[in-house]
Amino acid sequence: MIRPDAPLLLEIRDLHARVEDQPILKGVNLTLRAGEIHAVMGRNGSGKSTLSKVLAGHPAYTVTAGSVTYRGADLLELDPEQRARIGLFLGFQYPVEIPGVSNLEFLRVATNARRAERGEEELDTFAFEDLVRERLKVVQMDPAFLERSVNEGFSGGEKKRNEILQMALLEPLVAILDETDSGLDIDALRIVAEGVSQLAGPDNATLLITHYQRLLDLITPDYVHVMAAGRILRTGGKELALELERTGYDWVDQELANLEATSEREPVEVA
Amino acid sequence: MPAVALPATADWLAALAGEPLPGRRQEDWRFTDLAPLQAVAPQLWAGPDPFAHVVLPAGVTRLDGAEIQALADPILHATGSATAWPVRLNQGASPHGLALRVSGAAGPLQLQLDAGDGPGLLALQLLLVLEEGASFELLVRHASRGANATSLVTLVQLGRGARLNLGVLAAGDARASLLSHLAISQAPASELQLTTAVGGWGLSRLEPRVCQLEGAAQTRLRALQLVDGQELADTHSQVSFGGPEGELDQLHKVVADGAGRSVFNGAVRVPRQAQQTNAAQLSRSLLLSERARVDTKPELEIVADDVKCAxxxxxxxxxxxxxxxxxxxxxxxxxxxxxxxxxxxxxxxxELPAAAAACHPLQLLLPERP
Known part of the structure; x- marks a missing residue:
């Protein structure tokens, strides 16, 4: 839902980032307002996942230029845990398995960290069980998964449901879902998409990072951005995703080539 | 503070074992400094027999003296344990003994073997005979609060189709040593789960030795050893298959902090007659400090050609x-x-026996990190 007067949640300006010595992001600009659903599409290696990890504060990535403002504050100054506590959520493309750590305990500690930040009282094990059982319905997840170790031995679909369950518990203001649709069969995809749709509301924003149109058949984005070579090449409405599905990404190469040719022709400024 | 060896103790221990202390020139002891053991007063531990008041659950009875040697010898022979130095030491130290026969589905048992703060060497021997089809769950708890040493030799015979869930939970003291040798023979169709969790000892040396007499049995080994400060924890395990279709699933985990040292040597022997053996061994070590040291070594001897050994x-x-x-x-x-x-x-x-949950093993082993 696009409302020009909706509060600004996330503003990314000319963001550059590298991993080791490899520049990946080369000037990303993106603005998310409350109530909006954005989709970022692009080929493998275009920088989509890097963008999500940089926003969440992954230590392997270094921001070299640009800014990210979250509700008026400098997001890049904050530790990953602090970003999560104030309402930024990253749904992982490959949720991490943590043997020996109970999923229920993990969910409770995470939920309480977010609640403490919001000035709400921490939930004890009993109160939390009530909450988690209610939220399980969002993703139609079997309570048995609460008793297991975090993501250990979960199927691809179960892992993604567990991600959306975490989102349902943490109630983020900005949710970035990195290829949440990858590795899902049709039923799991539908359940996950319904969960995301239920959680998207007028006060939060969602950034879907995806390779394919099929997730966008189930969740209608307000904006579609096409990413290539570390920047956003084109932005449009949902019809842009359909066009991509039809024509593929070949035009991207052409556009990139043009862009690079232009930049080579640009005169060098002499001081 | 590193333990200070008493010269008299080395001589005394050598006299008990009938041979000198193992040294660095022996491959099996290459990384294992016995200084904490030599810092113990050269005397037998003088406290009460920890086995004296054990209440046995249904299905478990004491073996009588005449049977014990006849049952123990074949187990020691099958696992090659008779010549192991910790076994010789134990036998020379007139151990307190507990010898049990288990039949049917027996109730669980827990043994508390606490050396407390008393000085000297506490020597203990445990013999378990599980009859055909019997099942049993045993938790052995070791503890110490002083400069002493505990030597336990556990001999187990698993009859055909018998199932044993054996746990060792040992939270020690930086001045104390633990020598635990486990010799286990398995008849076909028997199932062994052995879970050991050891931490806080100046020196610990675990020697689980399992022999599947004719193969076709299941062995599941789970181990956790933690070292911190100047501690040393050593596990030398050995599993051998005397026949085909045996299974081994072994996981050995280490947490090494401070200037602690961890040693793991995992021997698996698959001779020609042990075709269709399926064995997997995984050693995982977590290094939490720059000064900690981990030595880990699989030792696979595989002669049979139709086997899976990972x-x-x-x-x-x-x-x-x-x-x-x-x-x-x-x-x-x-x-x-x-x-x-x-x-x-x-x-x-x-994976420890259920009784372990009540003593909060995590708090016992990681006391500073609740």
Whole structure:
């Protein structure tokens, strides 16, 4: 839902980032307002996942230029845990398995960290069980998964449901879902998409990072951005995703080539 | 503070064992400094017999003296244990003994073997005979609060189709030593689960030796050893298959902090007659300090050609991707590290016999990181 007067949640300006010595992001600009659903599409290696990890504060990535403002504050100054506590959520493309750590305990500690930040009282094990059982319905997840170790031995679909369950518990203001649709069969995809749709509301924003149109058949984005070579090449409405599905990404190469040719022709400024 | 060896103790221990203390020139003891053992007063531990008041559950009876030697010898022979130095030491130290026969589905048992703060060497011997089809769950708890040494030799015979869940939970003292030798023979169709969790000892040396007499049995080994300060923990395991279709699933985990040292040597012997053996061994070590040291070595002797034998060893710090995952959910880095460390240990601790839960093994073994 696009409302020009909706509060600004996330503003990314000319963001550059590298991993080791490899520049990946080369000037990303993106603005998310409350109530909006954005989709970022692009080929493998275009920088989509890097963008999500940089926003969440992954230590392997270094921001070299640009800014990210979250509700008026400098997001890049904050530790990953602090970003999560104030309402930024990253749904992982490959949720991490943590043997020996109970999923229920993990969910409770995470939920309480977010609640403490919001000035709400921490939930004890009993109160939390009530909450988690209610939220399980969002993703139609079997309570048995609460008793297991975090993501250990979960199927691809179960892992993604567990991600959306975490989102349902943490109630983020900005949710970035990195290829949440990858590795899902049709039923799991539908359940996950319904969960995301239920959680998207007028006060939060969602950034879907995806390779394919099929997730966008189930969740209608307000904006579609096409990413290539570390920047956003084109932005449009949902019809842009359909066009991509039809024509593929070949035009991207052409556009990139043009862009690079232009930049080579640009005169060098002499001081 | 490093233990100070008493010269008299080395002589006394050698006299008990009938041979000198093992030294660095012996391959099996290459990394294992016995200084904490030599810092113990040269005397037998003088406290009461820890086996004296054991109340036996249904299905478990005491073996009488005449049977004991006849049952013990074949087990020692099958596992090649008779010549092991810790076994010789134990036998020379007139151990307190407990010898049990288990039939049918017996109730669980817990043995508390606490050397307390008394000085000297506490020598104990345990013999378990599980009859055909019997099942039993035993938790052995070791503890110490002083400069002493505990030597336990456990001999187990598993009859056909018998099932044993044996746990060893040993939270020690930086001045104390633990020598635990386990010799276990398995008849076909028997199932052994052995879970050991050891931490806090100046020196610990575990020697589980399992022999599947004719193969076709299942052996599941789970181990966790923790070292911190100047501690040394050593596990030398050995599993041998005397016939075809045996299974082994072994996981050995280490947490090494401070200037602690961990040693693992995992021998698996698959001779020609042990075709269709399926064995997997994994050694995982977590290094939490620059000064800690881990030596880990699989030792596979495979002669049979139609077998599956997998092995692997990893030594790492806490996984960055796991830490980041927890942090990205609002969990602070130090709390995330604690959760991961606990989880790492829990993977083994949760397999201890059910009785272990009541004594909170995690708090026992990681006292400073609740």
């Amino acid at each position: 092995h692997g060893a990893t030594v790492s710090r806490l996984q960055q991707n796991e830490l980041f995952y927890l942090q990205s959910r609002g969990i602070a880095a130090d709390q995330a590290s604690k959760l991961l460390l606990r989880g790492y240990c829990e993977e083994v601790l949760r």
